Amino acid sequence: xxxxxxxxxxxxxxxxxxxxxxxxxxxxxxxxxxxxxxxxxxxxxxxxxxxxxxxxxxxxxxxxxxxxxxxxxxxxxxxxxxxxxxxxxxxxxxxxxxxxxxxxxxxxxx
Numbered sequence: 620x621x622x623x624x625x626x627x628x629x630x631x632x633x634x635x636x637x638x639x640x641x642x643x644x645x646x647x648x649x650x651x652x653x654x655x656x657x658x659x660x661x662x663x664x665x666x667x668x669x670x671x672x673x674x675x676x677x678x679x680x681x682x683x684x685x686x687x688x689x690x691x692x693x694x695x696x697x698x699x700x701x702x703x704x705x706x707x708x709x710x711x712x713x714x715x716x717x718x719x720x721x722x723x724x725x726x727x728x729x
Contacts, residue, residue: 620675621702623648625660634665641665644709646701666707667712669719699719 624630627647634641644664650656670678706712706720 620663620670621662621706623656623660623662624662625656625658625659630661630663637674638710638712644703644705644711645696648698652695662702662705664702665709666718667706667716668711671714686728 627645629641630645634645637668646662646664648656648662649659703720707717
């Protein structure tokens with residue numbers, strides 16, 4: 620799971636101070652890619668976690684402002700490649716997660 624945020628400037632400023640190399644792991648997307656986005660946003664691939672569906676549902680408050688979108692079927696292959704690459708380049712993601720992502724990417728590339 621990676622977080623999508625429209626607060627691009629805040630993310631950029633944060634990583635400029637915290638770890639400039641992490642800027643390469645912000646993937647820009649727009650509502651041309653996903654119609655549910657109302658403004659240009661970024662996928663922050665520095666804050667990636669591997670979660671099961673059950674774990675994700677446990678973390679989300681059903682009364683909160685979050686909305687879960689099932690987008691995997693409509694997920695463009697170019698964006699998957701960008702995300703996998705951004706996770707791999709991130710200086711903040713553990714090698715264990717990177718290894719798991721490479722296995723997932725290998726399976727999806729077939």
